[in-house]
Amino acid sequence: MGNLQPDLALRYANVRYFPNVNGARNCYTLRSLKPGGKYYVRAVFGYGNYDRLNSPPTFDLYVGANYWTTVRIVNGSRAYVFDTIAMLSSSSGADYLQVCLVNKGSGNPFISGLDLRPLHPELYPDSSEAQSLVLLSFFRDDTVGFGFNRYHFGIDYQHFRYPDDPYDRIWQRYQNVSTWTVPGSASGVVVKNPPYDTYDVPSAVMLSASTPLNASATMEIVWSSDLSMDVDADTNLLLLLYFAEVEANASRQFDVLLDSNVTLAAAFSPSYLLTTVVRGTARGLGPHSISLVPTSSSNLPPVISAMEIYLVRPRNESATSSADEFNSTVVSCMEYSFILIEERVFFSATAVMSVQKKYSVKKNWEGDPCSPAAFAWDGLNCSYSPPGPQRIIALYLPSSGLIGEIDPSFGQLTLLQNLNLSHNNLSGPIPDFLGRVTSLILLVDNNPYLCVNDTCNSSPSKNKLAQGLGLGLGLGVPVVILVAAVAVFIR
Template sequence: MKLCVAVLLFYMFQVIHGQPDYQGFISIDCGIPLNSTYQDSITNIVYVSDYGFITTGENRIISSDYMEPSLAKRYSNLRFFPHGPRNCYTLRSLVMGNKYLVRASFYYGNYDGLGKPPVFDLYLGTNYWHEVNYSDAGAFNWMDIILVVPTDYLQVCLVNKGMGNPFISGLDLRPLNTTLYPEVNASQSLVLVNSNRFHMGPTDNSIIRYPSDPLDRIWTTYNAIPNCTKISATSPMHNNLRDVYDVPPSVMQNAATVNSSRIDFSWNPSDPSANINSKYFFIFYFAELQHVPSKAVRQFDIIVNNKTWNSRPYTPTFLFANYFSGVVQGMENYSVSLVATKNATLPPILNAMEMYLVKPITAVATDPEDARAMMAIQDNFGVVKNWMGDPCTPKTFIWRGLNCSYPPANPSEIMGLNLSSFGLVGAISTNFRDLKALQYLDLSHNKLSGPIPNFIGELSSLMFLDLSSNDLSGPIPYSLLQRSQNGSLSLRVGGNPNLCGNGTSCRTVRKKINGTLLAAIVVPIVIAITLFVILFLLRQALKGKAKRKATGHEDGSALLGSREFSYKELKHITNNFSQEIGKGGFGPVFLGYLENGNPVAVKVRSESSSQGGKEFLAEAQHLTRIHHKNLVSLVGYCKDRNHLALVYEYMPEGSLQDHLREPLLLVNHSLGSSVFRSPLMLHKVLSICTSPVSQH
């Protein structure tokens, strides 16, 4: 008893959080209160609420006029969807490549008082399942689909067609062995429309399902054979169809027969979407239920639309199930005849049958890794909007803020995410790292906090990243700084007062003013300062030249007030010049760290540089005398034999050239490409500003 209770509690705990139970079943009663659960008194199946499967919709109870004592509990309520064109349930923790039966159940019961059931579409992932169109407000209806799942999750979507609000009463998922229904594969599914799975029991309107059928298929009584007689087995049945259709003995123990040489009946699919291109898959089940006298013969042919399915006269085996199956082309009506042969002394019999619509799987979904990442991001941040179902397909229902690729025969990939002002709160989700094709990411104007994760710099396709106007803190990852410096990434981090440069000593960075305001304020100031510096340097050069001529002293090293480094010290602080962060006419620029941990930029003269020792010393001398908030400061220099280098303060937000360029760029929303508004003006400005502060 304790074991049973433990198993039941485990079952309930699992499914209530959106997972299959210990049997692999998912059984949802749509419309019951949040987190509630109950056990059905007939099937013993435990039903759970929608919690963990869907975040939209509203619960309703059916009209009291349709509440009957015999009504199953799950049909007394429903969930309807008055908002949005598409609302989706997500069934998780499935086994990719396995077969499943999915059932959607509907009972309108005039819940809205309109007396008119709505008409809407049902999708399974990106593929159209079927139209839901029932005219009888008091009819119980369900649709089954048998399919191979392409991923470890499955989405059932209700789509509004403008003909009333979609609704649903129940949603079930049942695992199947991979050998069952061999007609189902990755490119084709089977859809059961209008409950077309029948047994021939003697009791009208009787239903066989779980636990009699371990797969929980629903078998209803078929009463449309004219002048038929029902017979039943008196001995246990044997099932030799376990690896094909696994028909339960309770279905096969009854059969219909007639007092003539043939059974004739017709079947109408009652499917408004069927046309001449549609295909149906029929399965007929047979088993002999009576002891046949030695001289008696039960032998007949199976004929569908005047085509004989059996190659030789068929005789059913005593107490053993067998079948005949085939595909028929779409028609409005199908005729079925079981005709006794000339040698037969007993009439034909029929035990059960199934009729499925063959549904090709044609739509290509979003790349599974991208889709899983986006669903996890949706869970992380609780984004509602229209974030449900497949992120990219169909195009009509693409998630807000996404930009996807649509290759002809391959899965869609997510190329861009514009989540600016989405109300995102908390740390940047680690699931962004799985969007391998992402080129554009805008997370600006949210309430993101914590550090910028290193993995963002590892997104090799990323060309544009806007993290501005959040509450991010800590150092900017070196990988992002490096890519920003070499021009492979357009990076925006302004408006995060607690962000700082990469290093052990983390100081508050200066806020960046973006856009045209920066261009209007900074550019004129920098040009004016640059002109002033040029005039000042020319004046000092003339005065220095005159003084050296008067004193005969040409060596300017004595005039330097900054720290002098040896070449060995430079190798130590730059880790043997391992991290190059820029390059200019003077030579390469390397990132280094002083003894106190402060980052510096070390500019080393290359052998190919045209700048000699005198020019080098002149530049160092001038920089020791210049101090401005928009110009980097000189920390020191190296003049060790033939080795010449300048050591600058490191600016993590980019060079002066970057600050001048940023307001002059337009970023393409989907690809992150850049164009100059005024290339000529930019060239003139940069040509007078990029030395010596153009490199760090």
């Protein structure tokens, strides 16, 4: 990794790469999260010619079932940082988030680091279950070098991050502008955020401000998307500009304009030591400009502390449900005694992931089981009925080397219509919990150690029901009829 910039952190000198075929998906699953929670996700990449091919790859990045960005390594010696703010679905019930790398046939995907941090749910209100925010990269002056894609306007080439920023957002200096200077401020002062604030910018960032040397000068901030970002004419952008007055007894007033003709704020005067956010929206690659134009009544030039610009990324794909939920009454007929049981059954995506782990299933089982449809797991059929979450309705695992008892996770796939477990090495009784999955056709033939409750014994030769008869299931008999043989009835 000797071809990386020498000032980069050690994490960029390491990679995990995934040599696989075009279209393959490799995923990291980040667990123990809060359904409906909001999270800050960062993925970092340092190519550094680790493979000695001098051929930087291009591949796609997904958060869950939804497209995040395309990683285009334009300069192999530079590190690339991609930040997104995503919200977990509350309707699917998922308590995990997956980050997936997808091979596009242009080199092996790789990654150097992956970060996840919880956000307060009221922060960045434009990030929701319907859309995520992707931090934009900008074309940069050569003196900026490695960019973190979020800017303060101080004069020092200093990055602000944790512990100054509790969420470890990385604030990089914008660039060197010879006609700008630092406004005067007293030592030891703190810029506070208002009670209704939804961005929580650190005081250290807000104090790192710039202002023109000439009191009547306009501040121009020109920007456009980095070549590594996939921005087209229809891409929606969210602009967040952060202001605070840091000079005591100052009198300044200015207009905030987008592309010279859209007024984001008129006759604006920042509050003393209090953060004010000016929001705006733009569309397309650019170049775009932000103009801070002093009014005739202003005694001082404009001032600005920081800015962020995000791509607004619609979340068009629904995740596979983790909550196939229904209330049912199950009447269990065991030795002619009837017991009434109320069942509340959960889990679909979580259940099939448990099946994968239990039996070490060797398939393309990475990422969301059903979404997007192009990456759906082999051996699954899903129902796609937007806007709700996807549901698993069929699972085919014949001749898959399954060993051991039928795992309880199968019973949590409550909307299954077909389950094929034939030609494996499953053992033990056919579990009663499969009787709770209504309208299920179950195939379990050619599992020599599988049996029905009272016929179970250690001799596979006596378990004829699971071999020759196949529990009637090889004939495609619904599980309602099968379960009648083991004394469980569904109403």
